[in-house]
Amino acid sequence: MTRSMVTDEMRSIVGKVMRETVSHPISLADIRKWVMAVYYPDPPPRQFWDEAFAATLPQGGIVAPEDFNPFAWMTAQPTPLDPPISQTAFSEAELGVDPPAYKAMLLTDIKTRHNGQAMRPGDVIRSTHKITDYFEREGRMGHMLYTTLSHELTNQDGAWIRTTDSVLVRY
Amino acid sequence: MQVSVGDTLPEFVREGTVDHWNRFAAANYEFAAHHWDDAVARDEGFPGAFAMAPLQQSFIYAMLRGWMGDQGRIEAVNIKLRSPFIRGRTLTTSGEVTGIIERDGSRSVEFNITQTDDQDTLVSEATAVVGLF
Numbered sequence: 001m002t003r004s005m006v007t008d009e010m011r012s013i014v015g016k017v018m019r020e021t022v023s024h025p026i027s028l029a030d031i032r033k034w035v036m037a038v039y040y041p042d043p044p045p046r047q048f049w050d051e052a053f054a055a056t057l058p059q060g061g062i063v064a065p066e067d068f069n070p071f072a073w074m075t076a077q078p079t080p081l082d083p084p085i086s087q088t089a090f091s092e093a094e095l096g097v098d099p100p101a102y103k104a105m106l107l108t109d110i111k112t113r114h115n116g117q118a119m120r121p122g123d124v125i126r127s128t129h130k131i132t133d134y135f136e137r138e139g140r141m142g143h144m145l146y147t148t149l150s151h152e153l154t155n156q157d158g159a160w161i162r163t164t165d166s167v168l169v170r171y
Numbered sequence: 172m173q174v175s176v177g178d179t180l181p182e183f184v185r186e187g188t189v190d191h192w193n194r195f196a197a198a199n200y201e202f203a204a205h206h207w208d209d210a211v212a213r214d215e216g217f218p219g220a221f222a223m224a225p226l227q228q229s230f231i232y233a234m235l236r237g238w239m240g241d242q243g244r245i246e247a248v249n250i251k252l253r254s255p256f257i258r259g260r261t262l263t264t265s266g267e268v269t270g271i272i273e274r275d276g277s278r279s280v281e282f283n284i285t286q287t288d289d290q291d292t293l294v295s296e297a298t299a300v301v302g303l304f
Contacts, residue, residue, distance in 0.1 A: 108252055
């Protein structure tokens, strides 16, 4: 039987906040650049760049698309002077626990829930990352460890915006 | 908004070009070399440079947004990544209505979604839920 890659120390950090990030206030330019990049080479929908048009819509102005990342380039916390952290990778070492040995890490699932709370220009977004689950399987590449990383976004009023559960496999 | 089970959504189609991916890299601050350097991607076992998963995710959101306009909001998107979207290929995001749920005067629509490249490679499968106003 293959030995588990999950140690007691790793189990002890399930559910603990391993990373907290705070954005700078979202700007209209951030939103416009995001939609320009996603919709390239076509122009993005007008609701994301024309303030007068967006004001006529139910949301009453420009809001960020649901998939928008408010943490690109620089964050208020951590600052550029703090140790850098990856927005896409992770390690148990962030909570002082040795990660398992592995050759490769791949993203297999992205599961996102939204509650309709839009991100608006001027909003300051807070995010937390937690490991919420470990499970193991035998696969084509041998014994594989799957880790669910939960990433929750709230705004400056504490209103929940979205939660993304990413499943990453290490082998 | 009229909607029926079996309705198909307007496809969202994009070429796999570094011109595009560089723009997304700048918007998302995502500069891993395997997204623009074929040699690095091959060294990692891929056939060539490949797109960022968040960009593929955004294509799904764009397709749903194109279908519903300002008549609804996206409530959930669950994606299973199957294969990388390789540079030089074309990715088509397609969707079909699989369910309509009416509850307490509100209406939610469920979808099955696929992303397939021009070599018939299944790049991802997804489900989504949109709430209609």
